[in-house]
Amino acid sequence: MTQRRFRRTAVAVLMAAAGVAGLSACGDDKPAPAVTTTVTAPAPTVTVTATPTPPPAASPAPTGQAQGAGKPDVILTGDPEAAAKELDRLKATGWWNPNKIEYADDPVTALQQFDKWLAKGYVAAGGGWTPAGEAAVEAANDGGPEM
Incomplete structure (x- = not known):
């Protein structure tokens, strides 16, 4: 669920950035070339290890x-x-x-x-x-x- 939420946020940010950068920086009315960026985040890895309790000191x-x-x-x-x-x-x-x-x-x-x-x-x-x-x-x- 966290990974899905991250992807949605990343896509929304990229879409907003593409919309702002939709016009060229030269000030003419030509749209800037389309840039496609893919962001993938690795799924968080959770490792659970059972550690045995050490015996009490003799x-x-x-x-x-x-x-x-x-x-x-x-x-x-x-x-x-x-x-x-x-x-x-x-x-x-x-x-x-x-x-x-x-x-x-x-x-x-x-x-x-x-x-x-x-x-x-x-x-x-x-x-x-x-x-x-x-x-x-x-x-x-x-x-x-x-x-």
Whole structure:
């Protein structure tokens, strides 16, 4: 559609130019020789390329504990802002879900809880408890060892 509009405009401009130049420049009444000009514009080329998203940079396991296959690496920090950002990152992966497991209100403590429970195998991929996590919660609620 753009190419057609361009051609119409080019033809209109050329016709107007030919009409103005219809008389010779000498001032006599003889029409100037006809000049035919063809203007063609190449069609715009649009190339769409799908670029795969590069994998996230591998970060070392900061806790010193080997994480299981598919489990996220957790970067522990004492900075509340950095801890909140790490929790947001873990939430985006689906592993940290404060709606399924209750964590401390302090982001540094919540990140430490998540890391500890993840290493013990208590946190499932959807952010909830694994069967081992549920058993540990029940035991802790019944006066057993703290989680």
